[in-house]
Amino acid sequence: MPDGGTRVAVLGATGFGGALCARIVHRHPSLELTVATARAEAGRRHDELYPRYAVPQVLEEFDADAVAERAGAALVAYPHKTAALAVRQLRERGLKVVDLSADFRLDQAAYERWYQAHEAPELLGEAVYGLPEAHRDEIAAASLVAGPGCNSTAALLATLPLRGRIEDAVFDIKAGVSGAGREATEETHYSSAAENVNAYKVEGHRHSAEIEQELGPGRFSFLTHLVPLDQGILASCYLTVPGLTKDEAVALYRDAYAAEPFIDVVDSAPHTRHVQDTNRCRVHVTVVGDRTIAFAAIDNLWKGAAGQAVQDLNLMLGLPETEGLE
Amino acid sequence: MPDGGTRVAVLGATGFGGALCARIVHRHPSLELTVATARAEAGRRHDELYPRYAVPQVLEEFDADAVAERAGAALVAYPHKTAALAVRQLRERGLKVVDLSADFRLDQAAYERWYQAHEAPELLGEAVYGLPEAHRDEIAAASLVAGPGCNSTAALLATLPLRGRIEDAVFDIKAGVSGAGREATEETHYSSAAENVNAYKVEGHRHSAEIEQELGPGRFSFLTHLVPLDQGILASCYLTVPGLTKDEAVALYRDAYAAEPFIDVVDSAPHTRHVQDTNRCRVHVTVVGDRTIAFAAIDNLWKGAAGQAVQDLNLMLGLPETEGLE
């Protein structure tokens, strides 16, 4: 890896998350986008599919050796299971990897409970959960980072300052349609999604495993709703934190996030529109009666996926954490 | 009231709720719309303002005597405080009234805590809370009914079968923009409301008083979010009900709502789109871990306001409850 990793491959560059990875890397002052892969659309240029992103890269099929020749680091935006297999090939060739799938977020037991048999369990030991606000130093030292889920990112950023003190939590997530992915389905059809709100996967959402892993044990309920917007997540968190007062809560949050480059602790309930197309997260906390209520608003494709992946990569490569993200 | 109340006045017929009241009454097989009031728009025809509703009634300024001459019942869709004063005038003239404002929903103490000094406290004793699923017989016997708030309607319909057993509840409400009213404000501007989700009135929403009144004491949190759709409310309710199993919960709900003409207990999380422009409410309940999760989806202008008001009026007048609402 003679270039220190600054030549970057994006695998799966035609999904919503991967496409934005390509765009951010392409414009990044210290990184160079050298490979962008796709299956069905190999041979076409990225900017034919995503004109707004203006990335002239020609898409190609994935070949690990070819990637390793031209890149020192990779952002992998494949579906889970496929991701693990690609990550193994890249790690075997020495690339630093941020994987945006769920494959390396959980320990093996939790993963196999929510997903399926793990395809590359030998790599789980080296993988770091890529939430910089919780694991900055580990990320900086890692060669494999697992990008957190978008809903989990919002839920965790809304509650991290209270880690260890939350007895009971309800995470009510409102997520835009791009979070459901690029596949055209009945649910993502405009005539279903517009003028509609609904919860999904009520009986148990995979992201709850990430919450428990990061926040520690507690009585947690996690539920996601589809709302009719394109990019954006609002996490509304209803917490039981014995003895916490509003002043103390606000002070804790301001303190915890004072040095965070992408977190704004704000004085009123945040709007998803205010973070759209940015890597920022707006957090608000208050205590009403004996319930602590905390919010986080992010753009699911930025701080919830591609932006955060590049933030991780910046840390892994020793670059300024915010580079290419402002 | 020689006509038994079937000649109906709608006061405030140009706001979103009042306009729909006028439309429903106009098409109602047993009711006749004889008066529709407005201030700024008096003299214009209702269907100039709301062509889709096709109500040819000429709008006029409110005059209690004129209304009493031509109507035996009234739906009052004025802002609170103004509503109480109009209701008093109509009650003095013997009209049956459904008031859509908050003025007669609460007892005087609760009202004055959340709103202001009450303008017609002598009427509070006779007012009945107009949620048919909870107070059908009282409504049928009443001369003054207080239409429930739209958010409260959704929250209560999602939880009524568990009344008295809920120790702890989080009511997370997602409400469409029409619920914010017809006034053009920064919040209702398309360029604010589209591509946005945000909570509002986090420190305490007036509707929570209705919840406590109807469900009895408990540790309740109630929070409303603005979502980018026009008509629709989804209430997601996270409940602690000791000992409740999923099977028992489903049985309780099916039993409680078996005879309800407008409530559908459904097998999966409801979509607001599925009740749009109807007076129906779709309810779903499940138990995940030790948390009971219940949902209700309604159209805020129908079951949350105008439709429910006519449902109340049908009961008050001895008409079939569903008449004019299907």
Next chain:
Amino acid sequence: MPDGGTRVAVLGATGFGGALCARIVHRHPSLELTVATARAEAGRRHDELYPRYAVPQVLEEFDADAVAERAGAALVAYPHKTAALAVRQLRERGLKVVDLSADFRLDQAAYERWYQAHEAPELLGEAVYGLPEAHRDEIAAASLVAGPGCNSTAALLATLPLRGRIEDAVFDIKAGVSGAGREATEETHYSSAAENVNAYKVEGHRHSAEIEQELGPGRFSFLTHLVPLDQGILASCYLTVPGLTKDEAVALYRDAYAAEPFIDVVDSAPHTRHVQDTNRCRVHVTVVGDRTIAFAAIDNLWKGAAGQAVQDLNLMLGLPETEGLE
């Protein structure tokens, strides 16, 4: 057909147009919905798929004999080509048919130019173009009616009063996403369709053949745009009509449509929102300089498809034209 056709089958009752046909027939005072067909979803109830329409009919696979036993008339909402084959089977069994596809709208030459070889050309002679405002008497006498395309309906209703006088016309159509059908595609994905406007089929839209057939020869351009709403079409028509003044144009339109039950000639540019979920069409005409500008707003699923099909069927069966449509 001992019932005079009032027992009605809807073929293809799970597409957007067919689903609404089923709903309108189900609620129609003089019609009875006896059959609703579907392929993939046979065996399910219609109201599982379209809860808002509240049609409890069980969907079944198409069998011409079974349909003929239980119905005297049919609304066919199949894709073209498939439609022609089904229509032939139904006509052989004596049913009156309104076909919503393009299969019977054009003469054979025009059809085969824009579509493909016709599957049932022997029926073209008896088919009537189902725009009541142009062909009311023929429709009333017909056994096979071809429902006009939704875009053509809007374009024609905006211009019919000037038929024969239009030298040059640009029809610029703005159409909601439901017009693209229920199939989930890249174009109907919320994350493509929201915050977007684009023209499609610029090189020649099939609907232009209907325009020419109905308006007679002229220099006509017809172009459709996808706009981010669910139901609605606005046709903006820029016409060269030598010698026409504004007063004369308005008088012509008011006169032509004076007796039309579903057409409103209005004094300003119409809004699609004002006809949403109705069978109405709002038309406006003016002359600016030497250009006549005419608009029509309809709901593509109602006056543009299912509503108009039932309007046709009412005529064919000797029922009041507006029955079931208000």
Next chain:
Amino acid sequence: MPDGGTRVAVLGATGFGGALCARIVHRHPSLELTVATARAEAGRRHDELYPRYAVPQVLEEFDADAVAERAGAALVAYPHKTAALAVRQLRERGLKVVDLSADFRLDQAAYERWYQAHEAPELLGEAVYGLPEAHRDEIAAASLVAGPGCNSTAALLATLPLRGRIEDAVFDIKAGVSGAGREATEETHYSSAAENVNAYKVEGHRHSAEIEQELGPGRFSFLTHLVPLDQGILASCYLTVPGLTKDEAVALYRDAYAAEPFIDVVDSAPHTRHVQDTNRCRVHVTVVGDRTIAFAAIDNLWKGAAGQAVQDLNLMLGLPETEGLE
């Protein structure tokens, strides 16, 4: 003006156009935002009102002397008439100005026909119409530039390569709601604008004067429609250009725009989504029958207002034309 104009004031920095001006200047590598004015919101920080833009500037009331002390150039985003008065004060103090209002776009006669008496007619002689694709050299030499209207920008960019050859043109514009400005009105209310399309100002739109001025005489019709999206304009232009073939048209456009940094001539009808939040314009031209059809898609706040104003300013200051705009 010792700094050569690189210290920049934005007047009217709280409207949609002005707010984006502030953001672009703030991030511009060669410019410094030194003043941002507002009336009602003076004293507040820009990023309180527009968090997404992240401009920390404190808003202040307009004072010409104070502006002249701290800035060598200004972007003026005031309503017309107010703009002219402010521009005069700034020009008297030697600042270079780009004015985004209509005040300096037209000659006095045309202006006073469409607007009102001009407040600073003595400046009309020095003002240059700020469409770089038409007037690049004049803009570079100017001290006062009039930013084109957003609808006109789209219409002109779609047709400029045919200037002088267009006999007849229909410009059908579809414009997002942000183009109607930040004021909350009945038309910008979400519950009016969503699920709606309508034309406005049918009898004559002020922007048509700009078209005639730039394209020369012809039989032109210009009409704008409000469509339910936030940022974006699509101009669909139906042109009569005698003798023009499709190949020639495409060649003409490719040639005319080959060196333009912000114009993409594309092979199919452009989507507004593809230029959202960019200063780019996507243009497509074809010939169908004897009609030339041309499209341009822009973001009304970027290439239609703030982005183009900075593009003008870059030219006026001798900076790279695209600086700060990519």
